[in-house]
Amino acid sequence: MQITAAVMEKADGALTRRTIKLEEVELEGPREDEVLVRIHSCGVCGTDRGCIHGLEPFPTPGVLGHEGAGIVEEVGSRVTGVRPGDRVMIGFPYCGRCRWCRGGNPRYCEQGKELMFGGFRLDGSTPMKRAGGEPLAGRFFQQSSWATHAIALERQLAKVPDGLDLDQAGPYGCSISTGAGAVLNELRPRPGSSIAIFGAGNVGLAAVMAARLTGATTIIAIDRVPERLALARELGATHTLEHGAATVAELKELTKGALDYSIEATDGSNLVAEAVAALGILGVCAMVGGAKMTASVKVNHPDVLLNGKRIIGVLGGGGHTPDFLVSLMELQRDGRFPLDKLIRFYDFADVNQAIDDSDSGRTVKPVLRMAV
Ligand SMILES: [Zn+2]
Ligand SMILES: [Zn+2]
Structure with missing residues (x-):
C-alpha cells in the first residue's frame, strides 16, 4: 500500500x-x-x-x-x-x-x-x-x-x-516510561525519602510525576531552564534548583547530606558525577539519560566505597x-x-x-x- x-x-x-x-x-x-x-x-x-x-x-x-x-x-x-x-x-x-x-x-x-x-x-x-x-x-x-x-x-x-x-x-x-520506570520499577523510593532529578525534559518530568505517586517527601528537580522548573513544581516537585556550579552543595544542604536517590536524566550533559556526589550514605544513582557512545563517567572512588553508594544503569525504565x-x-x-x-x-x-x-x-x- x-x-x-x-x-x-x-x-x-x-x-x-x-x-x-x-x-x-x-x-x-x-x-x-x-x-x-x-x-x-x-x-x-x-x-x-x-x-x-x-x-x-x-x-x-x-x-x-x-x-x-x-x-x-x-x-x-x-x-x-x-x-x-x-x-x-x-x-x-x-x-x-x-x-x-x-x-x-x-x-x-x-x-x-x-x-x-x-x-x-x-x-x-x-x-x-x-x-x-x-x-x-x-x-x-x-x-x-x-x-x-x-x-x-x-x-x-x-x-x-x-x-x-x-x-x-x-x-x-x-521517554515517559523511561523516566517513570526508573522511579517505579527500579529505585522504588521509601516513604519519607528524598530524590533529586537532574534534567527536567520529558524524561525527568516523567520521573517527577512518578515520584509524586510514591511516598518520597522531598522531590527536587534540577535544570537550566526556569520554565521547565516551574512545570516541575506544578507536576509535584517540592523543590527546584537552577543548575550551576553550586548544585551539589545546594543538594547536600537541602537534604542535610542524606539524599537517598538521584536520577541523571539530562539529554547528553552527563551529570552523573554530580548525581553521585550529591548522594548521602547508601544513596542510589540511576543513569537514565542518553549520552555520546564515547562518553565515560568519573566518580570519586572513596566517596562511593565508604558511603556504600550504588550507581545503576536503567534502560528505558527497567x-x-x-x-x-x-x-x-x-x-x-x-x-x-x-x-x-x-x-x-x-x-x-x-x-x-x-x-x-x-x-x-x-x-x-x-x-x-x-x-x-
Ligand atoms: Zn526514545
Ligand atoms: Zn530477547
Missing part, C-alpha cells in the same frame, strides 16, 4: 539543517507475527534527535519515529492478542526468546540494540520502499512510525485503555513488559499522571519544526499528528 513517511536522506550532523521530507512510499502488509497500525500520532524523542544529529547510529535513507500510537488495521496470520480496530501504542521491541526476555527483562533483550537501531528486521528485510524501489530503513525500533502507517511486532504493542485520548499514548513507548505501559496510561486516564501538561502537538508536515523546538527546549514533548 502507499503511505506517507518522513524520510531522512542522511544524518545531518550536530548543527546542520535536517534532510527530512515527507514522501509517498510503499509499505508491505504484515508478516505472520506483525501488525499494521494506522498511526494517529507519534512523539519526538531524544533518540530520534540523536540519530538525526549523527550521535546515535541509524542507516539512511530511513524513517525515524518510535513513539507511535494508532489503530490496528490488519494483523498477521499468527497474531492473537489484537484485532483490527483496537487502539494501541507501539512500545519497545524485543525478541521474546533470549535469556533476558524469558527472565522478564525484555528491555535488556540481547538483540535489543539491533532491533532498535538496525533499521531492518533481524533477517535484514524491510517492509518499506521508495516509489522507485529503493529500500528504506523502515524498522526503527521495529516501527518507524513517523509515517501514516507502520508495521510493528505484536509483542511490542500495548492496548490503550478506554477513556484515554489516543494522541496522549505514544510517548509512553519510550526490564518490565508492555504491561507497565498500560499501567501508566491508566494512571493518566484516572487523573494521576498528567502527561498532557508536557505535550505540544504539531502537524505531521511540521516535523522539522517539532525537532527544532525540542532541540531548543521550547517544547518539552512534541507529538506529531498524522493527517489521515
Whole structure:
C-alpha cells in the first residue's frame, strides 16, 4: 500500500539543517507475527534527535519515529492478542526468546540494540520502499512510525485503555516510561525519602510525576531552564534548583547530606558525577539519560566505597513488559499522571519544526499528528 513517511536522506550532523521530507512510499502488509497500525500520532524523542544529529547510529535513507500510537488495521496470520480496530501504542521491541526476555527483562533483550537501531528486521528485510524501489530503513525500533502507517511486532504493542485520548499514548513507548520506570520499577523510593532529578525534559518530568505517586517527601528537580522548573513544581516537585556550579552543595544542604536517590536524566550533559556526589550514605544513582557512545563517567572512588553508594544503569525504565505501559496510561486516564501538561502537538508536515523546538527546549514533548 502507499503511505506517507518522513524520510531522512542522511544524518545531518550536530548543527546542520535536517534532510527530512515527507514522501509517498510503499509499505508491505504484515508478516505472520506483525501488525499494521494506522498511526494517529507519534512523539519526538531524544533518540530520534540523536540519530538525526549523527550521535546515535541509524542507516539512511530511513524513517525515524518510535513513539507511535494508532489503530490496528490488519494483523498477521499468527497474531492473537489484537484485532483490527483496537487502539494501541507501539512500545519497545524485543525478541521474546533470549535469556533476558524469558527472565522478564525484555528491555535488556540481547538483540535489543539491533532491533532498535538496525533499521531492518533481524533477517535484514524491510517492509518499506521508495516509489522507485529503493529500500528504506523502515524498522526503527521495529516501527518507524513517523509515517501514516507502520508495521510493528505484536509483542511490542500495548492496548490503550478506554477513556484515554489516543494522541496522549505514544510517548509512553519510550521517554515517559523511561523516566517513570526508573522511579517505579527500579529505585522504588521509601516513604519519607528524598530524590533529586537532574534534567527536567520529558524524561525527568516523567520521573517527577512518578515520584509524586510514591511516598518520597522531598522531590527536587534540577535544570537550566526556569520554565521547565516551574512545570516541575506544578507536576509535584517540592523543590527546584537552577543548575550551576553550586548544585551539589545546594543538594547536600537541602537534604542535610542524606539524599537517598538521584536520577541523571539530562539529554547528553552527563551529570552523573554530580548525581553521585550529591548522594548521602547508601544513596542510589540511576543513569537514565542518553549520552555520546564515547562518553565515560568519573566518580570519586572513596566517596562511593565508604558511603556504600550504588550507581545503576536503567534502560528505558527497567526490564518490565508492555504491561507497565498500560499501567501508566491508566494512571493518566484516572487523573494521576498528567502527561498532557508536557505535550505540544504539531502537524505531521511540521516535523522539522517539532525537532527544532525540542532541540531548543521550547517544547518539552512534541507529538506529531498524522493527517489521515
Ligand atoms: Zn530477547
Ligand atoms: Zn526514545
